[in-house]
Amino acid sequence: MPDTVQPIRFGSNSGQPVSRRDGIAKVTGAATFSADNSPANLLHAVYLPATIARGRVTHFDTAAAQAHPGVTHVITPANRPDVQGDPEAKPTLFSFRVEILQDDSVRYAGQPIALVLGETLEAATEGARLLAPQYAAEPVATDLDDGAPFDIEPGGFGRPQGMVHGDIDAGHAAARQAIDVTYETPAQYHNAMETHAIVAEWDGDRLTLDVPSQALNMSCAAYAYFFGIPAENVTVRSPYLGGGFGSKAIPIGPNILAILAARMTGRPVKLMLTRQQMFGPTGHRPATRQRLRMGIDATGALTALDHESLSASSRFDDFFEPASNASQGLYAAGALRSVHKGVRLDIGTPGPMRAPGEASGAAALECAMDEMAHAAGMDPLEFRLRNYAETEPGTGKPFSSKALRDCYLQGAERFGWDGRPLDPGQMRDEAGLLVGWGMGTALFPCPMFAAEARATLRPDGTALVETSAADMGQGAWTSLAQIAADSLGLPLDKVAFNAGHSSLPDGGVAGGSGHTATAGTALHEAGCDVIRQLGEIAATDPASPLHGAGNARFVARDGHLFIEGDDSRSEPFTDILARAGGAALTGSGKGVRPPEVGQEFAMSSHGAVFAEVRIDPELCQMRVTRLVGAFAAGRIINPKLAESQLMGGMIWGTSFALHEKVTHDRTTGRIVNADLAGYHVPVNADVLGLEVITVHEDDLHVNVLGVKGVGEIGIVGTVGAIGNAIWHATGKRIRRFPIRIEDLLTA
Ligand code: MOS
Numbered sequence: 001m002p003d004t005v006q007p008i009r010f011g012s013n014s015g016q017p018v019s020r021r022d023g024i025a026k027v028t029g030a031a032t033f034s035a036d037n038s039p040a041n042l043l044h045a046v047y048l049p050a051t052i053a054r055g056r057v058t059h060f061d062t063a064a065a066q067a068h069p070g071v072t073h074v075i076t077p078a079n080r081p082d083v084q085g086d087p088e089a090k091p092t093l094f095s096f097r098v099e100i101l102q103d104d105s106v107r108y109a110g111q112p113i114a115l116v117l118g119e120t121l122e123a124a125t126e127g128a129r130l131l132a133p134q135y136a137a138e139p140v141a142t143d144l145d146d147g148a149p150f151d152i153e154p155g156g157f158g159r160p161q162g163m164v165h166g167d168i169d170a171g172h173a174a175a176r177q178a179i180d181v182t183y184e185t186p187a188q189y190h191n192a193m194e195t196h197a198i199v200a201e202w203d204g205d206r207l208t209l210d211v212p213s214q215a216l217n218m219s220c221a222a223y224a225y226f227f228g229i230p231a232e233n234v235t236v237r238s239p240y241l242g243g244g245f246g247s248k249a250i251p252i253g254p255n256i257l258a259i260l261a262a263r264m265t266g267r268p269v270k271l272m273l274t275r276q277q278m279f280g281p282t283g284h285r286p287a288t289r290q291r292l293r294m295g296i297d298a299t300g301a302l303t304a305l306d307h308e309s310l311s312a313s314s315r316f317d318d319f320f321e322p323a324s325n326a327s328q329g330l331y332a333a334g335a336l337r338s339v340h341k342g343v344r345l346d347i348g349t350p351g352p353m354r355a356p357g358e359a360s361g362a363a364a365l366e367c368a369m370d371e372m373a374h375a376a377g378m379d380p381l382e383f384r385l386r387n388y389a390e391t392e393p394g395t396g397k398p399f400s401s402k403a404l405r406d407c408y409l410q411g412a413e414r415f416g417w418d419g420r421p422l423d424p425g426q427m428r429d430e431a432g433l434l435v436g437w438g439m440g441t442a443l444f445p446c447p448m449f450a451a452e453a454r455a456t457l458r459p460d461g462t463a464l465v466e467t468s469a470a471d472m473g474q475g476a477w478t479s480l481a482q483i484a485a486d487s488l489g490l491p492l493d494k495v496a497f498n499a500g501h502s503s504l505p506d507g508g509v510a511g512g513s514g515h516t517a518t519a520g521t522a523l524h525e526a527g528c529d530v531i532r533q534l535g536e537i538a539a540t541d542p543a544s545p546l547h548g549a550g551n552a553r554f555v556a557r558d559g560h561l562f563i564e565g566d567d568s569r570s571e572p573f574t575d576i577l578a579r580a581g582g583a584a585l586t587g588s589g590k591g592v593r594p595p596e597v598g599q600e601f602a603m604s605s606h607g608a609v610f611a612e613v614r615i616d617p618e619l620c621q622m623r624v625t626r627l628v629g630a631f632a633a634g635r636i637i638n639p640k641l642a643e644s645q646l647m648g649g650m651i652w653g654t655s656f657a658l659h660e661k662v663t664h665d666r667t668t669g670r671i672v673n674a675d676l677a678g679y680h681v682p683v684n685a686d687v688l689g690l691e692v693i694t695v696h697e698d699d700l701h702v703n704v705l706g707v708k709g710v711g712e713i714g715i716v717g718t719v720g721a722i723g724n725a726i727w728h729a730t731g732k733r734i735r736r737f738p739i740r741i742e743d744l745l746t747a
Pocket of ligand 1: 244247354355513
């Protein structure tokens with residue numbers, strides 16, 4: 001068993017509910033987002049999205065577009081300059097196959113089929129309209145039923161691995177009671193407030209990009225691949241993101257087209273997607289159909305948990321929703337089976353979207369658990385506790401930490417779960433509305449992507465800490481600085497933090513809920529490196545009160561170096577540095593998890609979400625009146641920002657349960673609600689009561705910080721909790737999300 005890390009000594013910064021350091025810049029408009037950059041001599045690019053979903057483009061009215069006085073260039077497959085990389089290759093870990101006008105084929109509606117450049121955005125937009133494409137369209141398949149399911153070959157990004165543990169047939173056979181239910185979740189599209197945007201500028205064979213990115217250095221490598229230049233020739237500036245949600249972790253085709261246009265014209269080029277274009281080449285959460293078969297013995301213990309997920313992907317690339325992963329690590333079933341199947345459709349390639357896998361998977365699993373509990377005549381919380389996994393089901397690994405039981409109990413207590421009638425349709429409020437209570441369990445893994453960081457202690461006693469990965473709006477700019485300030489023993493206002501530029505140490509990926517853990521560990525190590533160097537200087541300097549301290553451990557606090565356990569001997573950083581010649585000290589650090597830790601331990605954040613709904617018995621209008629979520633995610637660096645992340649996730653869970661869905665026109669294959677008028681998300685009036693509890697959890701294994709991650713888990717569990725509450729209010733079990741009025745009216 002690997003050594004457990006020593007819990008680190010946190011200073012006064014971590015654990016404080018510090019407000020966002022970038023908040024004022026954002027709300028006053030001082031923060032510069034990618035599309036705010038307009039270098040001199042700029043050209044505007046607009047791409048034309050395909051209006052068929054399958055077939056070929058047979059004709060463009062290139063002459064008409066070219067004749068527009070503001071249009072400078074029209075680029076179609078007929079005249080598109082060569083790129084060095086293969087558009088069908090996937091050059092980095094997180095890559096899509098891209099449509100960059102390599103031929104005249106159309107593989108999904110919304111695919112870029114031409115690019116128009118103009119002196120103004122209006123001219124380029126009008127030029128694209130004038131292209132008036134003609135098509136040879138073929139019949140399309142856009143719904144799960146339209147394709148033939150196949151077994152997904154696991155391995156690699158987007159090809160999830162199933163799992164079998166125990167004898168599933170024996171588990172089914174041993175069941176005293178069983179359910180066999182099928183749930184459906186729709187395709188959903190990330191719609192960050194900031195749409196995708198890029199400003200591309202070449203200088204010889206060097207490329208500078210203003211582009212929002214969740215993975216700056218990895219994206220440099222991808223862009224470099226397509227243009228046959230070394231990755232270090234690409235600079236990505238991404239200081240602020242208006243949301244990412246997974247969509248901005250992967251370079252999209254339109255970005256490569258903009259770079260190509262800049263190279264072709266020798267001018268900087270700006271391209272920004274419209275809201276409608278966000279329903280195209282930007283990834284999405286694919287539709288799933290999930291069959292859950294469960295059995296229990298006479299005590300309510302699961303004898304079998306069998307979860308088969310079917311999800312859609314494009315015809316030309318792989319990303320399948322890892323939805324049945326949700327069942328791999330949550331309940332202690334005698335036998336477990338998790339299966340992923342795929343269908344290929346005429347749609348854009350899906351991708352990771354906030355809580356990929358677990359959001360959709362737990363929606364189905366947690367509703368099925370509710371159905372099983374009801375069949376057993378058990379309270380849903382009691383049923384989950386009956387099947388609580390003390391070790392990871394399937395692998396038998398111990399959890400690095402797991403305070404899920406506390407989440408259940410604290411959440412239930414705060415919600416007032418006690419006394420909930422087992423049967424549905426039993427509660428009404430004073431206005432006559434049906435009231436229902438439901439719950440769901442949440443889990444999300446805590447991966448770490450490797451990151452590097454640098455810390456510089458300046459002779460004036462202030463510090464600069466740096467790592468490339470961007471703050472996508474979640475508050476990393478603040479919580480990472482809190483970690484760094486503690487590692488350096490400085491107050492937060494003495495520590496400047498720099499991120500969002502690819503020339504900085506590689507900050508890895510702001511994704512997988514792992515950014516604080518990964519970049520935070522790197523920053524912590526960098527700060528500790530500086531303090532170690534400072535200790536060496538002081539210990540060997542006869543003029544220092546710390547002289548001769550030898551192997552004693554030094555502690556940095558309030559800008560002073562102390563000997564551990566001996567507060568009588570200390571010296572200010574500034575004095576140590578001044579006597580040493582007045583130069584700054586620089587340290588570096590890495591955020592990595594030794595592989596043996598992952599082999600030894602199962603690592604997940606956990607949570608429990610409780611929902612109350614009120615439903616008009618005649619009109620079936622549904623309101624989520626209360627949501628209480630209790631989450632255990634290791635150490636919380638900034639309670640204010642963590643709570644905000646968890647609330648955001650729970651609101652997204654409400655959105656998943658009741659609002660979000662794209663609908664395809666089955667003749668054209670187009671998305672009929674490709675805008676925020678037709679694609680519904682909750683507004684303030686839809687979110688009535690929202691409460692987050694962060695449950696204390698010490699984790700000595702997950703990383704030196706004990707940080708797990710809070711970015712995605714808020715969605716997980718919430719969807720099922722709401723679905724279950726709707727059943728509890730009405731007795732109607734709706735097995736298709738989002739649940740809408742018409743579902744209740746017709747059920
Ligand atoms: Mo998240 S879907 O890893 O940005």
